[in-house]
Amino acid sequence: MVQNFLGYGIELWGLMATGDIARLFAIDLLINPETRGTQDIHHVITAVASSSSIKSAERFISQHIAPRQSQAIACLAYSSYEEIVQDANVDIVYIASPHSHHFQNCMLAMEYNKPILCEKPLTVNANQAQKLYETAKQKNIFLMEAVWTRFFPLSIKVRQLIQDGEIGEVLRVYVDNSTGVDISKLGANHRYLDMGLAGGALLDIGIYPLIWVFQTMYHTREKSQRQKPSRVFGMLTYEKTSGTDQMVSAVVEFPASAPNGNTASHGIMATSMVLSNDPDDSRVSGATVRIQGLKGEIQVHGPVHRPEWIRIIHKTAKDGSVQGYESRDIHYDIPAGGHGMYWEADEAARCIRDGKIESFVIPWDESVTIMQVVDKIRAQAGYTYPEEIESTQYPLNLKKRTVS
Structure with missing residues (x-):
């Protein structure tokens, strides 16, 4: 995060995936924060990555970011998630890929020491969630599940x-x-x-x-x-x-x-x-x-x-x-015609600014406990997903999603 001459903390975001939830998040992120009474945080999107093609990322930027963000601010398009986590102009990665891929994508971001806001559910099972939080703690990296409803x-x-x-x-x-x-x-x-x-x-x-x-x-x-x-x-x-x-x-x-x-x-x-x-x-x-x-x-x-x-x-x-x-x-x-996703983004930015690696609004142990409940519901029904998306092994080459 950088400070501008107005005293804002400016958070530079990279968006991983270009589906509907990423679209809503991007639109909310670029709404003037003062319309919701936020005076200390300003959000900027500096990169977008699509796993399917660079054209998808470019189209996303032209449709949803360029009309709302100053043209003086460069927003780069990437055709792989590896590229976005290596971008020095990205302070935090918002992961909007399918939840089947969240574990692998979070581990990739932490490999390059990028703070993370990851869409709910954080993972497919509790073991994956526990492994992510253990890794974040070991590497001293901010990680938060994007449970946006909690911040309304x-x-x-x-x-x-x-x-x-x-x-x-x-x-x-x-x-x-x-x-x-x-x-x-x-x-x-x-x-x-x-x-x-x-x-x-x-x-x-x-x-x-x-x-x-x-x-x-x-x-x-x-x-x-x-x-x-x-x-x-x-x-x-x-x-x-x-x-x-x-x-x-x-x-x-x-x-x-x-x-x-x-x-x-x-x-x-x-x-x-x-x-x-x-x-x-x-x-x-x-x-x-x-x-x-x-x-x-x-x-x-x-x-x-x-x-x-x-x-x-x-x-x-x-x-x-x-x-x-x-x-x-x-x-x-919900102010300014927003969808309500900006409040979780404000929380993530403040946590990073203040040197926190965990939000107390949705703490790590609670995310794990919720996934343990999900695991129990599934276990009672004998309901499992393919082994590769249940795995805590990293890296694994999962199948590409149809729409990124």
């Missing part, structure tokens, strides 16, 4: 409400993130249907319910008091042709509730490719997250990954008995 002001508010005891001890959290895709219209190489890309619902969209379960029932306890799940029960339904998972339901039991640990608590998550939690796309289906405590409930409305508003419902009592309920709504706009 709405999410921060929900966590604070729980920690303040607003709804009492949280005993149960329901989360549903289901997209309602017509699988018959997807090509055989779509990431949902490609086992070689660790395709299916669980790792792609099912991570978000687990993010909510953990940020409300685990992360809201004091760090020294956080306890791993005591039991995990999961069920999977498969897409017949590809063999990928199309629907997952799971219950995660924590030995202590939040915020004080007075009793056990349950996180109940559901995800599906073929069903939808918002079937008519009008938001009338109600809350996608329900956080239930002894004194009331917090309901989260809007897409699970990009929530829009919350409703806080309290029990009203008199002389020790419940008289009724009262509620209030809080809406959260």
